[in-house]
Amino acid sequence: MKILIVLFLFIPxxxxxxxxxxxxxxxxxxxxxxxxIVSLSISAAFLIYLMSERGSAGVISIFNNAVVxxxxxxxxVLLVALIYFLSSMYSISYMKLAVKNxxxxxxxxxxxxxxxxxxxxxxxxxxxxxxxxxxxxxxELTTITSSFLxxxxxxxxxxxxxWKYIVVVxxxxxxxxxGTVLFYLSGNLHGVYGLHVSSLDWTxxxxxxxxxxxxxxxxxxxxxxxxxGTKVGLAPMHTWVPDAYSEAPSPVSAMLAASLxxxxxxxxxxxxxxxxxxxxxxxxxxxxxxxxxFSIFVGIMGIINQNSTKRLFAYSSIEQMGxxxxxxxLGGVFGTFGALFQMLAHSLxxxxxxxxxxxxxxxxxTKEIKNIKGVIHTxxxxxxxxxxxxxxxxxxxxxAAFIGEFLILLESFKKSDYxxxxxxIILLIAAFIAILAKLNSMIFGVSDGNATIYDVNNVQLxxxxxxxxxxxxxxxxLILTICLGLYIPLPxxxxxxxxxxxxxK
Amino acid sequence: MLGLALPIYLxxxxxxxxxxxxxxxxxMLSSKWISFYIHAYGIQSFLIFILTLIxxxxxxxxxxxxxxxxxxxxxxxxxxxLLLNMMKKFSIKEEINLSIKIPASIIMGLILTVFGxxxxxxxxxxxxxxxxxxxxxxxxxxxxxxxxxxISRYTTITHILGLLVIENGIxxxxxxxxxxxxxxxxxxxxxxxxxxxxxxxxxxxxxxxKTGSLSTGMLNRLVG
Numbered sequence: 040m041k042i043l044i045v046l047f048l049f050i051p052x053x054x055x056x057x058x059x060x061x062x063x064x065x066x067x068x069x070x071x072x073x074x075x076i077v078s079l080s081i082s083a084a085f086l087i088y089l090m091s092e093r094g095s096a097g098v099i100s101i102f103n104n105a106v107v108x109x110x111x112x113x114x115x116v117l118l119v120a121l122i123y124f125l126s127s128m129y130s131i132s133y134m135k136l137a138v139k140n141x142x143x144x145x146x147x148x149x150x151x152x153x154x155x156x157x158x159x160x161x162x163x164x165x166x167x168x169x170x171x172x173x174x175x176x177x178x179e180l181t182t183i184t185s186s187f188l189x190x191x192x193x194x195x196x197x198x199x200x201x202w203k204y205i206v207v208v209x210x211x212x213x214x215x216x217x218g219t220v221l222f223y224l225s226g227n228l229h230g231v232y233g234l235h236v237s238s239l240d241w242t243x244x245x246x247x248x249x250x251x252x253x254x255x256x257x258x259x260x261x262x263x264x265x266x267x268g269t270k271v272g273l274a275p276m277h278t279w280v281p282d283a284y285s286e287a288p289s290p291v292s293a294m295l296a297a298s299l300x301x302x303x304x305x306x307x308x309x310x311x312x313x314x315x316x317x318x319x320x321x322x323x324x325x326x327x328x329x330x331x332x333f334s335i336f337v338g339i340m341g342i343i344n345q346n347s348t349k350r351l352f353a354y355s356s357i358e359q360m361g362x363x364x365x366x367x368x369l370g371g372v373f374g375t376f377g378a379l380f381q382m383l384a385h386s387l388x389x390x391x392x393x394x395x396x397x398x399x400x401x402x403x404x405t406k407e408i409k410n411i412k413g414v415i416h417t418x419x420x421x422x423x424x425x426x427x428x429x430x431x432x433x434x435x436x437x438x439a440a441f442i443g444e445f446l447i448l449l450e451s452f453k454k455s456d457y458x459x460x461x462x463x464i465i466l467l468i469a470a471f472i473a474i475l476a477k478l479n480s481m482i483f484g485v486s487d488g489n490a491t492i493y494d495v496n497n498v499q500l501x502x503x504x505x506x507x508x509x510x511x512x513x514x515x516x517l518i519l520t521i522c523l524g525l526y527i528p529l530p531x532x533x534x535x536x537x538x539x540x541x542x543x544k
Numbered sequence: 545m546l547g548l549a550l551p552i553y554l555x556x557x558x559x560x561x562x563x564x565x566x567x568x569x570x571x572m573l574s575s576k577w578i579s580f581y582i583h584a585y586g587i588q589s590f591l592i593f594i595l596t597l598i599x600x601x602x603x604x605x606x607x608x609x610x611x612x613x614x615x616x617x618x619x620x621x622x623x624x625x626l627l628l629n630m631m632k633k634f635s636i637k638e639e640i641n642l643s644i645k646i647p648a649s650i651i652m653g654l655i656l657t658v659f660g661x662x663x664x665x666x667x668x669x670x671x672x673x674x675x676x677x678x679x680x681x682x683x684x685x686x687x688x689x690x691x692x693x694x695i696s697r698y699t700t701i702t703h704i705l706g707l708l709v710i711e712n713g714i715x716x717x718x719x720x721x722x723x724x725x726x727x728x729x730x731x732x733x734x735x736x737x738x739x740x741x742x743x744x745x746x747x748x749x750x751x752x753x754k755t756g757s758l759s760t761g762m763l764n765r766l767v768g
Contacts, residue, residue, distance in 0.1 A: 170726075170728070170729070172726075172728075172729040172732070172733075173728070173729075173732060176732045176733065176735075176736045179736050179739075179740065180736070180739070183739060183740065183743045186743065186747070187743070187746075190747070190750065193750060193754060194754075195754060195755055195765065196765050196766060198747070198750060198751050198754055198755070198763075199763040199764075199765055199766055200766060201747060202700065202703075202747055202748075202751065202760065202763060203763070203766075205740075205743065205744060205747065206694065206703050206707070206744075209707055209740055210690075210691065210694060210706075210707060210710060213687075213707065213710045213711060213714060216714055216733070217687065217714050217717065220714065220717060220718045220721070220722060220725070223718075223722050223725060224721050224722050227722060227724065228671055237724060239726065239729065254667065255667065255668075258667060281766070282766040285766070286766070
């Protein structure tokens with residue numbers, strides 16, 4: 040297992056470095072793809088080990104407890120590796136077209152492949168670190184690598200997005216660091232039994248959470264939610280999200296939206312568990328419910344008033360993260376299970392949308408919704424996958440998102456929070472209508488099937504899709520999310536039950 | 545936390561040093577020239593280095609010696625050197641665009657300091673001696689002033705310095721309140737500062753080449 044973890048940490052690093060040094064486009068693509076497959080299989084191996092009899096202790100801990108993988112970490116690592124795999128496949132098609140259409144230079148091409156591997160590496164490392172301060176620093180490193188990915192194509196807009204991203208998120212992370220220091224302080228006071236909890240490891244803090252000073256833990260948890268919430272994109276700290284997601288290349292947008300947010304939310308939930316053990320779960324749950332509801336509201340307001348494809352899905356991510364934190368905030372078995380399942384559903388649905396927008400961007404040379412018309416005639420396969428993906432995103436059955444949102448709603452009914460249930464239903468319907476109305480005009484927006492369709496430069500468009508590398512990354516998650524909507528396999532269910540027991544023990 | 549019975553000379557020294565640290569952040573608020581900011585930041589980091597060293601000598605902790613040394617190298621020498629070097633290379637002599645004028649900034653800084661004091665007093669007065677409350681309040685107000693610098697000045701360099709002042713505040717806070725914080729944490733925080741500053745400098749150079757200025761006032765294209 041030790042060898043496997045070391046391999047896991049080195050493969051993306053080596054792949055990135057080789058693709059930068061060797062200066063061969065084909066080699067860079069293949070190396071990144073292989074590295075992502077290896078990462079995905081190793082993270083699946085963690086999962087299988089933890090489910091098997093030998094891993095019944097529930098944790099893999101090596102290097103003197105510096106690296107601890109329990110079921111929750113393994114789950115997040117799997118989600119990250121899955122998006123890494125899909126994005127590395129989609130990059131092959133995206134970057135080829137970007138070189139052809141948008142004059143991406145060779146230097147920018149190799150820099151992209153270096154950074155996408157490093158970005159994946161920093162995200163894969165974050166959930167397996169035991170020390171919370173190291174975790175925060177790793178999150179800061181993800182900010183730096185991904186802000187340089189945002190300026191893959193150097194334009195004034197992308198520089199603006201990257202600058203906003205790095206300033207807003209770095210100041211957020213420093214607040215989270217302050218929260219971590221306060222958590223450390225809360226264990227170092229003369230507490231209930233005069234016991235000191237002199238550690239920043241979440242395993243230790245979680246096991247001794249009842250010895251922490253309650254007042255300090257309350258302030259510290261708020262700081263953590265604000266700080267890491269900046270990274271997750273919870274409103275009102277979401278201001279960088281639409282800018283960075285819309286200016287980044289599509290594969291990177293998918294990684295930002297579907298895996299980085301999960302990695303940051305993972306940290307909040309670890310602290311949620313510790314704060315719950317110290318002050319009782321009522322307090323942290325209230326914080327997450329308020330943050331969640333407000334994020335859903337802000338996300339949907341952004342969706343309704345949107346005229347750019349990628350910004351639309353960025354606001355949709357804010358909304359989805361709001362739903363997930365609402366699920367964790369409502370607590371209970373259904374709420375937590377639903378939130379975990381919704382994480383998976385979001386990670387499967389969101390890449391489809393960003394990859395689809397990438398295909399549209401290359402065909403129509405624009406991100407404006409009103410300039411994109413009649414995709415069903417120009418790119419039939421992309422259009423089908425895109426609209427099917429949108430249906431799974433907004434939670435139409437059968438899809439994983441439907442199950443997740445339904446379970447969260449069920450928990451709110453179970454707890455008799457009818458105000459929250461009513462609000463959630465109204466907001467979900469609003470998101471459903473808004474997203475599908477926008478996509479409807481893009482996909483089917485031409486009355487006559489024989490009409491000629493022009494792109495933004497008034498060049499007549501030829502019919503045809505871009506090839507397997509652009510379609511397979513959309514088809515694989517679509518099939519998975521529909522299957523999960525119809526049937527949740529028993530091992531997955533018992534695995535998620537195990538995570539629920541870790542979070543709300 | 546530090547022992548309750550510190551010798552009197554140490555009390556005076558800590559008070560004096562933290563007062564000067566606060567003063568250096570007010571120097572930043574009261575200036576219009578970028579090089580002033582950078583020098584004030586260097587002086588602030590130097591004062592924090594002396595404070596850490598004194599605390600290290602008093603508590604005889606090797607960790608604090610290491611942290612002090614690295615603070616001297618990274619915060620006090622490397623970061624100001626990088627910033628000044630870049631200013632010289634690109635011959636930047638810009639004044640800073642202020643959204644809030646200097647007198648109002650100073651009054652705002654005073655309000656934030658008082659706010660920080662009350663916040664920290666409410667939080668830790670049950671179990672901390674006065675000296676700790678004073679220094680922790682100054683650390684917290686450094687964090688607030690850093691945020692205020694980011695939102696009230698329209699230049700990339702002041703954004704970087706605002707973040708650095710926030711980091712200084714957090715560092716002071718952790719040194720005063722939790723001197724036993726594991727060494728590895730301080731090490732990676734310093735590494736992180738260095739990496740972040742370099743990354744942000746590269747971004748601002750790219751911005752300077754592309755837009756011809758370091759002002760962030762023109763970054764208003766992405767809305768909605």
